[in-house]
Amino acid sequence: xxxxxxxxxxxxxxxxxxxVGAKSAQRMAFHVxxxxxxxxxxxxxxxxxxxQHVQHCRRCRMxxxxxxxxxxxxxxxxxxxxxxVESPADVMALxxxxxxxxxxxxxxxxxxxxxxxxxxxLGLDVLRDRLQNGPVEELILAVGATVxxxxxxxxxxxxxxxxxxNITRIAQGVPVGGELEYVDAGTxxxxxxxxxxx
Amino acid sequence: xxxxxxxxxxxxxxxxxxxVGAKSAQRMAFHVxxxxxxxxxxxxxxxxxxxQHVQHCRRCRMxxxxxxxxxxxxxxxxxxxxxxVESPADVMALxxxxxxxxxxxxxxxxxxxxxxxxxxxLGLDVLRDRLQNGPVEELILAVGATVxxxxxxxxxxxxxxxxxxNITRIAQGVPVGGELEYVDAGTxxxxxxxxxxx
Numbered sequence: 001x002x003x004x005x006x007x008x009x010x011x012x013x014x015x016x017x018x019x020v021g022a023k024s025a026q027r028m029a030f031h032v033x034x035x036x037x038x039x040x041x042x043x044x045x046x047x048x049x050x051x052q053h054v055q056h057c058r059r060c061r062m063x064x065x066x067x068x069x070x071x072x073x074x075x076x077x078x079x080x081x082x083x084x085v086e087s088p089a090d091v092m093a094l095x096x097x098x099x100x101x102x103x104x105x106x107x108x109x110x111x112x113x114x115x116x117x118x119x120x121x122l123g124l125d126v127l128r129d130r131l132q133n134g135p136v137e138e139l140i141l142a143v144g145a146t147v148x149x150x151x152x153x154x155x156x157x158x159x160x161x162x163x164x165x166n167i168t169r170i171a172q173g174v175p176v177g178g179e180l181e182y183v184d185a186g187t188x189x190x191x192x193x194x195x196x197x198x
Numbered sequence: 199x200x201x202x203x204x205x206x207x208x209x210x211x212x213x214x215x216x217x218v219g220a221k222s223a224q225r226m227a228f229h230v231x232x233x234x235x236x237x238x239x240x241x242x243x244x245x246x247x248x249x250q251h252v253q254h255c256r257r258c259r260m261x262x263x264x265x266x267x268x269x270x271x272x273x274x275x276x277x278x279x280x281x282x283v284e285s286p287a288d289v290m291a292l293x294x295x296x297x298x299x300x301x302x303x304x305x306x307x308x309x310x311x312x313x314x315x316x317x318x319x320l321g322l323d324v325l326r327d328r329l330q331n332g333p334v335e336e337l338i339l340a341v342g343a344t345v346x347x348x349x350x351x352x353x354x355x356x357x358x359x360x361x362x363x364n365i366t367r368i369a370q371g372v373p374v375g376g377e378l379e380y381v382d383a384g385t386x387x388x389x390x391x392x393x394x395x396x
Binding site: 005014031036041063092 | 200201202203204205207208210211212214215216217222224225226227228229230231232234235237238239240241242243244245246247248249251252261262263267268285286287290306
C-alpha cells in the first residue's frame, strides 16, 4: 500500500527543498492538494519560469534575468568599490540600509572545504579577473563573523592584497540596542579592541 | 532595489506552503536556483501533474487518481467495516501496522469551528449517505486524542448511533515502551480506567 504515483512523486519532489524531510514534504503535498490548488499552480509555473529566466550576473554573480544585473549595468554606480557578500539577500539588506553606491560580488556561499565548497565554487576566479583588469580602489568584506566567514575573509584578503586593492571589513562589535551584560565574550572582546575615538 | 521579477514571484509562490514564511521562502528559492535546478524542474512538473490528476476518492475522500481509490475499488476488502481517520497519512500508518481489511473514510482534518472547519468540510454528508445506504457493521474511530479529535469523535459517534452502526474507538493508554513515570496524567488516567482482564 502506497500513495498514488503522482502523489508519491510530488512528496518526493518536495524533499529537494532545504530543511524539508519526509514528514514536511508529505504535509506540503497534502496541503497543496487539499486546500491550495491555485497556489500550487502558481508555484509550479513560478518555478518553471524562474528556472528558465533567472541566471547569475556575469560580473557579480547576483541572480539576474539578463547577462548583467541591475546594479552592474547601472552607469551611476561606482565600479571601483566592490562589496563582497555571501548571499543575494545580503545585497538587499545592504541596499536598503546603507548608502553604498558601488558594486557587489556575491559569493553564493562561504569557504567550507568539508562541504566541498572551495574558491572555485565561490567564483573567486571571476573576482580575481576583476581585480586584475579594473582598478578596484576598495574591496569591502561584508561576510558573516562565523568560522567559515572568517576563513573566506582571510582568503579573499590575501587574494586582494596581491593585486594592491584596499581592503576593509565591516565592523564587528556590540549590536545597536545591545546591552553589554548580554553580549557574548567574543563580541565584547572584538568591540573593545576595535574601539575608535569619539 | 528588489529581486528580479521572476525571482520575486518564485519567493512569493513558496509562501503558499505550510510553515514557510518570508525567510524560508527566500532560502528555498535561492537553493533551487543555485544548486538544485534539476530538482526544481522535477518539483515544478510533479506539482502540475499532481494537481491535474490527483483528486479525492468519491467514497472515502482519500487522494486517488481515479474516481475510486485502490482500497475502495478492491472487492477483497470488507465494506461493512469503516475506519475513520483524519489524514491520508493515517491510512498509510494503519495499513502498514494493522491487519485491518475494511474500508476507510478520510476526514481531511478535524472539527474546528474556530478555523471554519465544520461537518461539511469534513465530508460528513458523504459519510451519512454511506451509513444510510450500505450496512455498516462497525465504525472504527481512529482520530487523534486531541481536543478537536475528541469533538470529532463525539460528533461522528452521535451521527453513527442514529443509523444503528456499531461504534468503536481505538484504545488510549500508555504507549508501547513507555514508562509509567514519564506518562502524562491524562493518559495514565485513561489507561487506568480502560484496564482490561489479562
